[in-house]
Amino acid sequence: MRHWFRVRSTATNSTYTIDALGLRVAFSGPRRYLAATKLLFPRAGRARPLSSGEPITLQIEESPTGSGHCRVTMDGSLVTATSGDAEVLPLLESAVAQAVIDRVQGRYFLFHAAAVAYQGHGLLMPGASGSGKSTLAGALVAAGCQYLSDEIAALDPESLRLTLYPKSVCAKEGGYQALASGWPGRATPTPQLRANGERIWYLAPPATSWARTPVPVRHVVLPRFVLGADVSIARIPRATGLSQLIEQTFAPGPREAWGVARLVEMLRQANCWELRFGDTPQAAALLLATIADHSDTDRRRSSDGR
Amino acid sequence: MEDRPQLHSALASYELDDDLIVYDEQSSEGFVLNATAAHIVQLLDGSRTVAAVARVIAQEYGVEYQQALTDVRELISELREASLLATDVAAANPEDRAALVPGAIHRD
Numbered sequence: 001m002r003h004w005f006r007v008r009s010t011a012t013n014s015t016y017t018i019d020a021l022g023l024r025v026a027f028s029g030p031r032r033y034l035a036a037t038k039l040l041f042p043r044a045g046r047a048r049p050l051s052s053g054e055p056i057t058l059q060i061e062e063s064p065t066g067s068g069h070c071r072v073t074m075d076g077s078l079v080t081a082t083s084g085d086a087e088v089l090p091l092l093e094s095a096v097a098q099a100v101i102d103r104v105q106g107r108y109f110l111f112h113a114a115a116v117a118y119q120g121h122g123l124l125m126p127g128a129s130g131s132g133k134s135t136l137a138g139a140l141v142a143a144g145c146q147y148l149s150d151e152i153a154a155l156d157p158e159s160l161r162l163t164l165y166p167k168s169v170c171a172k173e174g175g176y177q178a179l180a181s182g183w184p185g186r187a188t189p190t191p192q193l194r195a196n197g198e199r200i201w202y203l204a205p206p207a208t209s210w211a212r213t214p215v216p217v218r219h220v221v222l223p224r225f226v227l228g229a230d231v232s233i234a235r236i237p238r239a240t241g242l243s244q245l246i247e248q249t250f251a252p253g254p255r256e257a258w259g260v261a262r263l264v265e266m267l268r269q270a271n272c273w274e275l276r277f278g279d280t281p282q283a284a285a286l287l288l289a290t291i292a293d294h295s296d297t298d299r300r301r302s303s304d305g306r
Numbered sequence: 307m308e309d310r311p312q313l314h315s316a317l318a319s320y321e322l323d324d325d326l327i328v329y330d331e332q333s334s335e336g337f338v339l340n341a342t343a344a345h346i347v348q349l350l351d352g353s354r355t356v357a358a359v360a361r362v363i364a365q366e367y368g369v370e371y372q373q374a375l376t377d378v379r380e381l382i383s384e385l386r387e388a389s390l391l392a393t394d395v396a397a398a399n400p401e402d403r404a405a406l407v408p409g410a411i412h413r414d
Contacts (some may be wrong), residue, residue: 238340239325246336257318257331264320266328 003162004009017055019045020166021104025096029060033070033088037190040089041096042204056099058092074099086193089202093167094195097152100165105251108163109259112248115148115162116140117211119289119295121218122162124153124270126248132280134224135175138203139284142182145195146211157253160266161214170206176201178280219291220245220272227231229278231286241272311382312352314392337388342367346381352392360412374407 016034016040017026025045027037027062058079062070071081072091078097082088101110113126125139134150140192141147149165156163171179173191181188184201191199221239242263246254253259271294273305277283313328321329326344328337338348345366349359355379365373383393 119412136332237325237338238322242322242327243336243338255334257329259331260317260327264322267322275367 002109009264010280014198015109016041017045020044020096020100021163022252023100023104024055025099026055026057027060027092028057030062032062033085036089036188037092039186040093040168040202041166042168042207043210051156054174055116056103058095060088060092067247078232082226085189087195088277089192090194090200093170093202094143100152104154107156107288109157109254109262110250111153111155111254112151112250113153113245114150115153116145116149117162117215118145118291120215121291121295123219123220123221123287123291124155124162124214124217124245125223126153126244127223128248130225132175132223132277132283134169135171135178135225135277135280136223136287137278138169138171138179138205139280140210140287141169142259142281143284143288145209145288146215147205147209148211148215152250153268154242155217156214157218157259157262159214160262161216161239162211164211166210168202170205170240171201173199173201175280176203179203194208217266217270220270221287222272222274223283224276225280226276227278229266229276231275231277231279231282233273233275233286233290236272236274238270239268240274257266268276308355308357310352310355310383312392313347313350313385313390317390326368328390330388333389335388337390342377343381345387350382350391352383376409 012035013029014031015028016037017024020184027034042058057075059073062072068084069081070088071078071092072095080091082091104110110195111124112128113124114133115125116123116137125133125136137147137150144277148162149167150169151167152165154163169179176187180203184204187203188201191201194200218262222236222244245263251279254263273290275283275287316328316332318331324341324377326339326347328339336362344360347362349362354375357375359373363378364371367374
């Protein structure tokens with residue numbers, strides 16, 4: 001039996017730890033991989049984890065042959081092997097996401113959604129892959145929002161507040177072109193490869209743009225990226241927002257009776273929108289203008305009602 | 307004996323805007339009813355016949371009785387298909403129930 005996977009040199013290894021929704025994740029491996037990992041998960045973990053749950057360790061080991069092959073293990077078990085450097089970050093992203101879904105779903109509702117905060121209000125943007133939610137989240141951050149997530153939105157079912165999931169924005173080529181110039185030096189210099197062959201880039205929002213505190217959900221936005229489409233926004237029934245959230249949940253909580261009740265409660269305090277767009281920065285600008293206008297209208301109504 | 311339908315007891319319902327979210331705890335399925343359908347469902351309390359419900363709807367919405375009766379029957383048929391009526395619970399084998407997605411009953 002040929003053991004060709006071995007750590008090349010422990011002297012070049014290092015460890016980097018993050019805190020993902022209370023789950024402590026330690027990355028261990030060659031320094032050059034950890035430098036890239038810090039772009040994927042730029043916020044180092046706190047000195048002590050938020051939860052008392054077991055930490056997980058993701059170990060990156062590269063082939064001593066110099067072939068560029070490496071493998072990733074989680075707590076000693078093989079996650080997968082890769083055929084090149086470009087596959088490592090997507091693999092780590094996926095492994096952390098799965099660990100979070102498996103271990104944190106009891107404490108949070110986890111949606112396939114982007115999320116940002118704007119003037120203390122949470123914007124929750126559920127959508128399937130290709131809906132444009134990641135690039136929209138990036139464009140909203142570039143327009144002044146605080147970043148919460150581009151992929152996994154974590155909602156505390158008790159407080160109905162959104163909490164930061166500390167992963168950088170993952171953009172496809174169009175999104176990368178739209179965002180990279182605004183965040184110089186904060187993107188992976190070369191495209192990364194998902195298991196399905198898709199080319200992606202990771203872009204780390206500026207340190208000051210990451211949301212520091214959980215925020216209540218005040219807007220549910222369904223992003224609909226349509227190549228070449230004009231930008232438009234329309235109010236939609238809250239029930240439509242509910243259906244979408246249930247459809248885009250990673251874990252069963254929101255599909256259970258109490259979960260539906262909590263989502264209904266959240267939606268009663270939120271507005272629901274459908275945002276169609278072909279140009280992401282324009283979409284971000286229209287969304288924020290609409291929300292600001294809506295907030296003004298609400299304030300006037302509140303004032304008139306006094 | 308005339309049919310006096312009502313929703314079965316394992317349903318939770320939540321008002322959201324003008325819609326009514328009906329959640330079936332037995333099947334873990336949710337349904338969205340628009341305002342009219344929600345009103346009809348509220349009238350389906352087991353005490354009224356289908357004709358009586360149609361008369362109320364005709365009067366309240368200012369439509370012909372026959373039209374109201376058609377609409378009420380159509381909704382009841384959809385509710386029955388989704389096994390949401392009380393009589394359906396005893397009759398329906400859960401495995402035979404139609405697989406529905408949230409919002410399947412969304413009458414516009």
